[in-house]
Amino acid sequence: MKYRTILLFGAPGAGKGTQGKILGSIPHFFHCACGDVFRNLKTDSDLGKVFLEYSSRGELVPDRPTIQLWHHFIENNTQTGRFRPDSDTLVLDGIPRNPAQAEMLQDTLDVVAIFYLRCTQMEDLIQRLQRRALKENRLDDANIDVIRYRQETYERETKPVLKFYGNKLLKRISADQTPAKVLFDILKHLVKV
Numbered sequence: 001m002k003y004r005t006i007l008l009f010g011a012p013g014a015g016k017g018t019q020g021k022i023l024g025s026i027p028h029f030f031h032c033a034c035g036d037v038f039r040n041l042k043t044d045s046d047l048g049k050v051f052l053e054y055s056s057r058g059e060l061v062p063d064r065p066t067i068q069l070w071h072h073f074i075e076n077n078t079q080t081g082r083f084r085p086d087s088d089t090l091v092l093d094g095i096p097r098n099p100a101q102a103e104m105l106q107d108t109l110d111v112v113a114i115f116y117l118r119c120t121q122m123e124d125l126i127q128r129l130q131r132r133a134l135k136e137n138r139l140d141d142a143n144i145d146v147i148r149y150r151q152e153t154y155e156r157e158t159k160p161v162l163k164f165y166g167n168k169l170l171k172r173i174s175a176d177q178t179p180a181k182v183l184f185d186i187l188k189h190l191v192k193v
Ligand code: ADP
Pocket: 011, 012, 013, 034, 035, 036, 038, 054, 055, 056, 058, 059, 060, 061, 062, 066, 093, 094, 095, 096, 097, 101, 140, 150
């Protein structure tokens, strides 16, 4: 059985986490932010160390351990009843993050919509990340060179995921708006899916 899934897509700082958290609080939606799953690892565990090594450089963690960890997270949440695959829609944020991951998840996900949060002002994104660094104590947001490298990684490795899924499922949403307006645009489309 494949999981009914919506993908939140966009550059670092576009607001995927903000929207994902809100959507995940609606009954029958389950939010999974891949970055949060990584950040919840113990920093002295093998994968925790790998995560710190890659994320502090602004690079993606290698695909195989990423997908394994993700499966593990979903299975745990299914077993504890937080995620109910037969009645819930998965809201994914930060995964798949390159076409290889999309391929690896093809037999697992039934993607019904992709919300592409588009921000026209790169400098706005950078400012949002720098504010978040202070609030959430994130090392990868604290350094401007790492932020810029993350944006390049997004352009080079993550954006091609859009081509993988094609245009039919894609809904472009302006991320330059307030979070409430972004949510409104997502929900307007979501009720039709
Ligand atoms: P952002 O969207 O701001 O980059 P995330 O919390 O989604 O923040 O991700 C932080 C870091 O975690 C990424 O830069 C990357 O190193 C790692 N990461 C998160 N998701 C994935 C993934 N699906 N594949 C590989 N690395 C990931």
